[in-house]
Amino acid sequence: LLFVLCHGLLQFSQLLYSAYFKSIITTIEQRYGLSSYSSGTISSLHEVSNSVLIVFVSYFGTRVHRPRVIGIGGLLMAVSATMLSLPHFLSQPYEYDSVLHSKNRQDLCKLQGNASDHGCGQDDSRRLADTNNLWFLMASAQLLFGVGSVPIQPFGISYIDDFAGAGNSPLYIAILFAVSVFGPAIGYLLGSVVLQIYVDVDTEQEVRHGDPRWVGAWWMGLLITACCLVLTSIPYFFFPRTMPADESDMKDDFKEPDVSLLDFLKLFPRMFVRLLLSPLFLMLVLAQCCFSSVIAGLATFLNKFLERQYGASPVYSSLLVGAVNLPAVAVGMLGGGVIMKRAGLTLKTIPRFSVALLTTSTLLCVPLFFMGCPTQKVSDVNPSSPLECYANCSCPSSAFNPVCGSDGIEYVSPCHAGCTNFTRDPNNTLRLYTSCRCVSGGQSHARPASCPNGCPHFLLPVILVMSLAALIACLTHNPLYMMVLRSVASEEKSFAIGIQFLLMRLLAWLPAPALFGTAIDTSCIWWKRVCGKKFSCGYYDNNILRNRYMGLQVGYKVMGVFLLVLLGRKAQRMQEYCLEKRPEGLL
Template identity: 85%
Template sequence: MRSETDLNDDFKKQDVSLLDFLKMFPRMFVHLLLSPLFLMLVLAQCCFSSVIAGLATFLNKFLERQYSASLAYSSLLVGAVNLPAVAVGMLMGGVIMKRAGLSLKTIPRFSAAMLTTSTLLFVPLFFMGCPTQKVSEVNHFQNAQYRSLALCYSNCSCPASAFNPVCGSDGVEYISPCHAGCTNFTKDPNNTHRVQLYTSCRCMSGGQSARPAPCPNNCPHLMLPVILVISLASLIACLTHNPMYMMVLRCVSSEEKSFAIGIQFLLMRVLAWLPAPALFGTAIDTSCIWWKRVCGRKFSCGYYDNNILRNRYENLSL
């Protein structure tokens, strides 16, 4: 049986055929996986990449749902603030690696300090969020006089799939004007195809009105500080990207460097970039308190419990 030295000598040759490489692949792969330092570094990078994958996939959705921002505005903030911070962090990490000349022993200490600091910056985000708005028949039920549907909209034949949120003058949101018991409306004088106000809403005490929009939350001003904190934490965490990458190159022999890089990115995609979005998506879905339905089946989430959504999303990000 050929030794690892023989395999490395064969791998260094320029005339190694594809068949020879495929024969050497299993043994070289196992040899790298049996290296404790290499495996520990790759697993650490997988954890880091999982957080990046979750933030990259669902951060704009989190901001939209948590702070009632439009999808366009939340995506703009992510692209204009968070992504540049990540790029600057990676660039600064390379500069620090070159100027400071971090050794194989210093890199883990530097990375641990930066990642700990980044984690601590995430802690205030647990308290910087908006409560779930009051939604009739979802998380808010009126007094006994109006609790029964027979007193509100039983004669309206509201479809089960109806979802056109309106904000009542009583401060409660309703799934649709029909569910609010509204029997009349006034049109926008500037646009006759647009409803300006729903009136004579029987599900509100006194027959009040409702406007065709979800009720606003009380903390949209927190959105910009939150994205700044997330961006700062991302910048500090990304300082470790290049040092850890260089550490991988230093912990393997020169003959295995290119092969080790390939295995590293293969494992990162299989263990981080594939399962992480699914894990974050599952955590977000489990915080849903009311689902839209199409043809009697769940279609998409209409309302989330903001506190549960924030806690689960931030916990996974840590």
């Protein structure tokens, strides 16, 4: 039981780390000017090293000191979490366009005869160098994280299964998942706390929380998760290689034929092809890949979607995902297990049950296409005709400091609004930009910060509808998982689960975030630029963003439902591996 608790805590820390990293992705994008495609790729890179090594885990199963290997894996993950926070300490302090602090006030309109573009300054070239270093560091850290996370689940579960005694194993594994389920939710909540602190803790700043230029202390949570991983890995070095268990069970387990690694690698492709030629197994795993892709897209970019579409701050969107969406997923998964046990679903009824629930879940997503509003009017961006009024203001092309004119139109910076002056409050914070030549109407002034988003009233209904759809879809998680176990012969069970995870990584968890990122990037209508290179996206076309992001999810779900319908028809004609003969089939 002690091992189960330790393992639950380590898995909890691992999921805490993954979820926290996903909750700060939009902040890292903004700080280092990444596109969504790049951040999506970075967030799924750990699947590469994981997929390569997972094959060997099934071979080395009982031949190594499992608890120690798990402990080493945990320490590797802690190292990778620390590496991820390094870009913050290696790059120069975060700089933003500002009138009060910048050296030559280039954010205001300085009337000159001709519009000159400020060349590529030293600061700008350093910002680009920082972004390139970040790519290298974060990619290496994610690959290392993948290596560290390989032994955790397979070794942990097999160790518990070997030494728990016949009746206790399902209970222990249920406890394990129950403990680790809270990891992701707490990861997002940690994100929402940390992002309220300004990124450079030791400097005073004029941007307030909620300003589009605000960047939270994303690196702080990474150091916290690294500490958790170290603390939960240490106990593993004190567990024995084997524990006393039922003698009868043990003799069977350790009589494994000793296959050499070379023979194993020769056998592997043959078994792999045999599994893939089983149409039932293949359709099932492909259907699961479709649903996993939806989860990957939601986990990585739901924050960003809520921020851009409904004007939620990064803090509030992380809070909503952690407090509403993820608990709904956990309830769905547990509910699926209960239904499976109570209703006694069979190989023939699982596809029907799943199709009914997943169709409902897909239909719930349809209203989301209409819950949103277009991008606010931004001068120069939509409509994208440059205005004459700031033509001789010599505005830098990299300026990004949104202001909201008194005419209700947003401008990319005070310079683009043609403002030549500003007023302060008594406590030296900026109040208004004045005498703005591009702002029409009597009072030609502009407020710092973006114009208010027209859609905040949709935010809660959207998150509730999404959570309900997720809850209904997750009820099928456990039954579909059981169906994989029942569609293969019992001696191939562990191999089949390994292949299922491998295919889900390669076909869903790896490509999906990059695909969703590309869909988000294609809806960008104005990129920030540094030294003439694209930095991160400044403005999206909200309608296209919503239709592409939701459309990709619905497309995946429809594909999955279609595969399950085919599967159901195929299962009608199949005989089931009878469960009564094999008690271990329940696990």
